[in-house]
Amino acid sequence: MEKCFKNSLNYAKANTHLKASEIKLSDLCIYIGILYVFKLGSISYLIPKFGVIYYGLAAIQLLLALFVYARGDVRLNKVHFGIAGYCATLLFSTYVNDVSMQISLNEVFCLLPLLVTADMLFYRRDIEVVRRVSRFSILMISLNTFTALIFRNAMFRDVTGAPTIFLLGADNSLIPIYMVSSVLEMYKRNLEDAACCIPVVSLSNLLLFSMLRDIASGKLVGVLLILLLTLAFFNKSFKFSFSLALGINIAFFAIFVYGQSTISGLTGIFELLGRNSTFTERSFLWAFGFRLFSMSPLLGLGSYNAVSFNNLVRALTITGLFNTGNPHNSYLSILISGGLLAFSFVVFTVLQARVKPSDPFFNIFLFTFLLHAQVEGRDIVYIFFIVIVIYRFFHSDNQLSLREDSRAAIQSFI
Numbered sequence: 001m002e003k004c005f006k007n008s009l010n011y012a013k014a015n016t017h018l019k020a021s022e023i024k025l026s027d028l029c030i031y032i033g034i035l036y037v038f039k040l041g042s043i044s045y046l047i048p049k050f051g052v053i054y055y056g057l058a059a060i061q062l063l064l065a066l067f068v069y070a071r072g073d074v075r076l077n078k079v080h081f082g083i084a085g086y087c088a089t090l091l092f093s094t095y096v097n098d099v100s101m102q103i104s105l106n107e108v109f110c111l112l113p114l115l116v117t118a119d120m121l122f123y124r125r126d127i128e129v130v131r132r133v134s135r136f137s138i139l140m141i142s143l144n145t146f147t148a149l150i151f152r153n154a155m156f157r158d159v160t161g162a163p164t165i166f167l168l169g170a171d172n173s174l175i176p177i178y179m180v181s182s183v184l185e186m187y188k189r190n191l192e193d194a195a196c197c198i199p200v201v202s203l204s205n206l207l208l209f210s211m212l213r214d215i216a217s218g219k220l221v222g223v224l225l226i227l228l229l230t231l232a233f234f235n236k237s238f239k240f241s242f243s244l245a246l247g248i249n250i251a252f253f254a255i256f257v258y259g260q261s262t263i264s265g266l267t268g269i270f271e272l273l274g275r276n277s278t279f280t281e282r283s284f285l286w287a288f289g290f291r292l293f294s295m296s297p298l299l300g301l302g303s304y305n306a307v308s309f310n311n312l313v314r315a316l317t318i319t320g321l322f323n324t325g326n327p328h329n330s331y332l333s334i335l336i337s338g339g340l341l342a343f344s345f346v347v348f349t350v351l352q353a354r355v356k357p358s359d360p361f362f363n364i365f366l367f368t369f370l371l372h373a374q375v376e377g378r379d380i381v382y383i384f385f386i387v388i389v390i391y392r393f394f395h396s397d398n399q400l401s402l403r404e405d406s407r408a409a410i411q412s413f414i
Contacts, residue, residue: 026068026120027129032061033117034133037180038140041169042147045156058113065116074123079391082349083115083384086334089342090303099302107303111381114180118385122392127191134188137181138201144168145205148212171209175218176372176382178206182225183365183389197361198229217375221368228367232360240360242353245367252374257286257329282328282375288317289327293335300339326377333377346380353387355394362390 036057043050068074087108094104121133147155147167154163154171164171185199203226210218231238260283292301292312304312306325313324326333334343353366369386373379 024073024124025064026073026124027126029061029064029068030117030121030124030129030133032057032064033113033120034136036061036113037117038137038168038177040167042155042165042167045165055109058109061113061116062109065120068120074120077352077391077395079349079352079384079388080119082345082352083111085345086338086342086349086380087111089299089338089345093299093338093342094302096299097296097302099304100308103305103308104303106305111384114381115384115388118388119392122187122389125191130184130188130191134181134184137184138205140168141178141181141202141205141209144174145209145212148209152212171213172215172217172376173378175206175210175215175221175376176369176379178202178209178218179221179225179365179369179372180382180385182206183386186229186361186365187389196233198226198233217372221372224371225364225368228364229361232364238360240363240367241358242355242363242366245363245370246350248367249370249374252371253329253331256283257332257374258290260287285324285327286329286332288313289329289332289336291316292327293332293339296339297335298339299341300335300337303337324377328375328377330373330377330379330383334380346383349384349387353390355391357394359390359394362386362393366390 036054039054069076090108091101091104094101117133121130144167148171151166154165155167156163156165158164158170166174168174168177182199182202185202186197189197189199203222206218207222207226209215210222228240232240295301304326309326310324327336331343331346334346350370366386369379369382373383
């Protein structure tokens with residue numbers, strides 16, 4: 001990893017020198033995208049129509065991105081094919097099932113800003129752009145954590161009346177945002193050749209916010225990231241492979257999500273997290289999710305939002321799990337919405353993260369993003385995010401072209 005980052009740093013320095021007087025369209029896409037990703041979700045509770053501004057930002061970014069990709073400034077690859085296949089399947093399934101296309105189009109539209117931002121940021125490798133983006137992400141999550149310290153019972157109540165809204169939005173859904181900031185901070189630290197590559201500021205924010213809000217998934221991924229990244233940093237022989245990251249998640253899904261097993265032997269650990277061995281009744285919701293999947297296993301039932309999913313649960317069950325908004329497992333969400341066809345595109349995309357040279361740091365992040373998706377139902381965008389990050393940074397073709405570009409730039413300068 002150290003060698004890869006040094007190659008990247010050399011390229012970034014050369015690229016910054018040569019392009020300092022130009023405003024690159026891809027950089028503009030990155031800046032607009034990061035504003036969307038770290039949007040102030042709480043403002044919508046003061047000004048209901050304010051969210052339109054963020055939709056406008058996303059639309060501008062995606063329009064500019066079309067020009068960037070069309071000109072070949074950022075090259076397309078297999079990851080783009082997988083994501084495009086997933087989105088197309090989702091739209092097709094929604095159409096076939098005669099479900100509101102607005103829901104499906106909105107889901108696809110909301111996927112893209114983060115993915116375009118990551119794609120261009122890790123392709124460009126401009127150290128100044130990375131530095132600005134990381135600092136902005138740290139600022140935003142730090143401000144969000146500060147609001148949790150000041151407003152101990154939340155800034156606003158959500159549509160159900162629960163006190164969950166802080167500066168950046170609903171507390172439980174913000175954990176992956178903290179994880180995104182951690183990836184960006186680690187990237188910045190390595191490009192700057194800092195003494196420690198561990199994203200200390202972002203992870204500290206993640207743990208503090210999770211403890212203030214008693215979010216078990218946040219505590220778990222925060223502790224895992226700190227422990228595993230520390231091991232990888234101080235022990236050069238420590239290995240955390242792609243196969244291990246994927247294997248643990250497959251086993252979790254097979255045993256606990258599909259198999260409906262409980263782990264009552266670990267009751268003490270669950271109690272420390274403030275939860276129980278049924279993952280806070282998620283296991284009952286997962287069982288119902290497989291019932292929905294069995295209704296249309298190939299194409300799924302089409303896209304749904306929180307309201308339509310809750311209405312579906314009310315119509316088909318009397319368990320009382322009718323206010324969850326989703327099945328609280330992203331893989332089940334994919335199977336329910338787009339069936340096995342959509343899921344096959346997701347699997348294809350994830351497999352693109354198996355690149356050489358294998359790196360424990362990014363594989364650890366892949367593992368935790370995949371694991372968080374096991375207990376939350378809207379994490380597909382973050383799974384795609386970490387795959388793009390890994391593929392763009394470590395794919396051999398991309399590495400070769402960057403080294404060649406770097407040499408050409410240095411020779412031209414000399």
